[in-house]
Amino acid sequence: MKPVVVTNIERPDRSSVERLGRYSVATLHEAMGREGLMLPYMRPIYRGAHAFGTAVTVLCHPGDNLMIHASVEVCRPGDVLVVTTTSPCTDGMFGELLATSLKARGVAGLVIEAGVRDVAELEKMEFPVWSRAISAQGTVKATPGSVNVPIVCAGVTVRPGDVIVADMDGVVCVPKERADEVASRAEERVAKEEATRARLAAGELGLDIYGLRDKLRALGVTWV
């Protein structure tokens, strides 16, 4: 692929993004039909981390953050930067200086299939990051890559403008065309769960609420 920086991308309406941002990653993943969830090695760097926004995607050479620098000027307020590498990497490709720059542009957070550093400072700045590693290992700026091309990050295809939501459970990517549909389904799910929660808290059993007893019997389960 020829290295390219795509400067203008299609983003869904901000209101759609904000609707999605009200729900947890688990809820959205369910609302999508159990798709779009990144692999569980993507972890937040601090407790309480939460972010949502539209994806600006970056494809880097391992150990080289040149294209993260190239991506900053195409970011807009409310974006989330999503970075992957052409092969597995744990280097600290991102730190507080880049976070300072992204914050100045209103970027809401970072999802990176590589390492991150300055995590104590990032927590102080309240700039949330989800990464596969924490590492002080420095990187170079020598090899080209691309910005705003479709990428695969932690097992999920992310296209520029797709909606990213990330919390303590992980990271989910909602395709931009499905933003409203998924938000509506999430809303329904939350409403339904609210009722279930009350019944469970009162001591009713999921076995009864979900009607699972007959299913267990049909599957040959016996009680002794």
Next chain:
Amino acid sequence: MKPVVVTNIERPDRSSVERLGRYSVATLHEAMGREGLMLPYMRPIYRGAHAFGTAVTVLCHPGDNLMIHASVEVCRPGDVLVVTTTSPCTDGMFGELLATSLKARGVAGLVIEAGVRDVAELEKMEFPVWSRAISAQGTVKATPGSVNVPIVCAGVTVRPGDVIVADMDGVVCVPKERADEVASRAEERVAKEEATRARLAAGELGLDIYGLRDKLRALGVTWV
């Protein structure tokens, strides 16, 4: 194995369980003769997590939490749910709705050789969980398994009614027959360590307290 739910299990006296609950996992593991400790990939989902109780065991198909639902009604106050899967799995097989249900029954916590989700909510609820992964990945309810059969969880055999203690260091399983013996040994150990701690804090050396100098010499260690 035919899928089965064993509804009544033998539990040791609550007083024995509570005696064990006073000690740390490290102390109990030592008191048992260095047995019964789960592999170190079992980690608490939040800082300060601590739980103890009698095991209700669950054997699930990977990616399928049907049998966790089936296990709820056989739990009693003071139990700890211990879940494993028939093959390796990191899916989020448990979340806050199930925790709500278990809390309503007085269950003290969960140990699961798979993933868990809603970890922020679980921390707020103070429902402690030890798992091998955190993942929002949803599961189905399609394949049978068993409740209250002996299982292997993170390298340790757990039988229904065995005593589980879990803290920031990991998870230990004390066979129910050994509950009192292990509690007594733990008590002795803690008393002995108290004295040692004071001496070490005062600057005495473990080399001298434990009489290791001669051993080192006998093993051929030289000082230069």
Next chain:
Amino acid sequence: MKPVVVTNIERPDRSSVERLGRYSVATLHEAMGREGLMLPYMRPIYRGAHAFGTAVTVLCHPGDNLMIHASVEVCRPGDVLVVTTTSPCTDGMFGELLATSLKARGVAGLVIEAGVRDVAELEKMEFPVWSRAISAQGTVKATPGSVNVPIVCAGVTVRPGDVIVADMDGVVCVPKERADEVASRAEERVAKEEATRARLAAGELGLDIYGLRDKLRALGVTWV
């Protein structure tokens, strides 16, 4: 290698060590020319962990902490204990009793390529540890090893007296001969970054500050 305890080691001036202790691991790793960083599986056991000091090195048999006991009396105030094993090990080779002993001698922290236990107590004591695992698994005191010989820990060569700095990003080892040089370079780097930070916070782009636009073009990157 014959097992040996080297009782006297050459340490750099305390003032040099303290100069290094002012900088983050990421900064020092950069100041050294991107050397000396331990592999990213070495993680602090609690949030906010930070330590620096001169290395006392320990080489142990896996599952055997005899030589950690042997190392205590050669430690001096301001040292950091650095422990490795002759083959991969995750056992809890260190706990709060040993920490009590080391604290009594003024040791600043522990870096161990193995497991550690009593992590809740260690946090309360504010004794910082970086390890590859947390495990309650106990160890024996049966097989000899060495103290204060050069070791490899998490991919880095550490010699007795080298300077260790560890924070939330990981662990770096600065060769004692380079202590002052590296501290000076770190100082320069921090000063330079301070200026850059202000410009980035004001909305200037790294692309412009670092002059990367021409480089991107020369590497064939196009903007579309």
Next chain:
Amino acid sequence: MKPVVVTNIERPDRSSVERLGRYSVATLHEAMGREGLMLPYMRPIYRGAHAFGTAVTVLCHPGDNLMIHASVEVCRPGDVLVVTTTSPCTDGMFGELLATSLKARGVAGLVIEAGVRDVAELEKMEFPVWSRAISAQGTVKATPGSVNVPIVCAGVTVRPGDVIVADMDGVVCVPKERADEVASRAEERVAKEEATRARLAAGELGLDIYGLRDKLRALGVTWV
């Protein structure tokens, strides 16, 4: 996503597929601009394994091979089955009975982001498989999934009809639209390498052939 079996897919001309099949995975990956390579944990189950063909894609629930069964009838001679799961799985989801069925339909091999079993029999049958695990663990047929939808397998997006080439180095996916272009580039590359190989075998240096000496000097490398 609603579960679906897409029965007719667009495949590139067989001649294009066969052109690609002449080249190694390494060559094709280079010819594509270093894209399309699956992660290195995907390994062949026997020495000498080699396969190429058009992808029929399958998305399964972990531990459930129902959709592999559903995929057989949509396979045509010269296809390669590419299977992934909705979450990480190492179970033996495929064995010699399924291979017998696929061979009867002329399928050239299997790429599966999960486990495989009967590997001795598969080698005897000369049915090549690339997988992330070898495991005898059996699976169920209980949960729906899809056939011939775009999937992510081992970090790479695979669409139905894309060209898969696999050898001892791993697995590459060539987008169907690029089949001829990539084959041509591969051809050029092989021709060029042939000449280079002869020069290297005669003792000439890559440093000179590729003109790297000046580059090294410009990057600050010194010879001592």
Next chain:
Amino acid sequence: MKPVVVTNIERPDRSSVERLGRYSVATLHEAMGREGLMLPYMRPIYRGAHAFGTAVTVLCHPGDNLMIHASVEVCRPGDVLVVTTTSPCTDGMFGELLATSLKARGVAGLVIEAGVRDVAELEKMEFPVWSRAISAQGTVKATPGSVNVPIVCAGVTVRPGDVIVADMDGVVCVPKERADEVASRAEERVAKEEATRARLAAGELGLDIYGLRDKLRALGVTWV
């Protein structure tokens, strides 16, 4: 646990063991109801490895093969040695000298949740081994353990005298009480598969043979 060597163990009839030895690991695992399979990281050290026999179990300290030496004299012809360690270990705890000794006693092979060395020699001797690692790392003989107590090896409980079968797909443990029952079920399964294989080879579909079309429809799968 007090260290102990149990010299006499109950073994099932040799004829039962030999019946089990005729079947593959995959077939036996299915015949048992999908139980008893060790985790997939247990791999044979050479192509074509196959073994079966009655388990003599060994529990070792990591990096210490003292108890393997202690186990040799309690082995009988047709046994398989099954070794685990009290905590994770990859050292080469077994090599060709121990294999020479075991061969002299008629032992059929080794299953070890640790490392093994001299693998080239072991292949020449045709002494099959399944291990989690290959490593030349030597071990000591310093710490006690036990022989012929129940152990957990690679996630499976193994009691002395249980039947072990191992092939290129992994390792399965059949409880001695179930030897004949499992052999009978395996025989039935193989007979049934033989018929299925012929139909699949002739081009019939598993979808039809297993009657899965209706199930797919009931689960909501659509064909497009």
Next chain:
Amino acid sequence: MKPVVVTNIERPDRSSVERLGRYSVATLHEAMGREGLMLPYMRPIYRGAHAFGTAVTVLCHPGDNLMIHASVEVCRPGDVLVVTTTSPCTDGMFGELLATSLKARGVAGLVIEAGVRDVAELEKMEFPVWSRAISAQGTVKATPGSVNVPIVCAGVTVRPGDVIVADMDGVVCVPKERADEVASRAEERVAKEEATRARLAAGELGLDIYGLRDKLRALGVTWV
């Protein structure tokens, strides 16, 4: 560290290297006092791989093989190339073209803490490689590094001119100063083992040959 290529290194006498080359990795590791062994993830790429020689060391940026190219001209017949990267990497940094070049210079093999590609061709050429991964992933030639500086490879310090021996069990590094001493110890060990082997093959027990019965008793082991 400033990037540098050291063109002349001190190598031990060829006769010493050849003496070491007669022994297995396991034997040499023992003869050294159980030091110098690389971590067990370093595996040969084909069955029967064996190599020995004097180390030429290379330090590369991850995903960048520029310095391997730079190292070729400083290699001499009988050398083994030992390559590491500044941070973890699995890319295929080496393939058959580089092997052709090294073979033309008489290099005996490659040890690389990264990936390798063209493994089928390398086997045909009989150019042995030990690596941590097999991957077709291509690399760039953009970032400087060093040749013939001390490096850490798979947990072991390797200095230019040290003796590398590698076989199916892994890779060992013998410091050049110790070449003759270690060869002599290996010779003694092999002689001694020869006698032991004959006794073990005749049915004598290691317990008796090594005098371990008393030790077991002293350690508290009982026979029941």
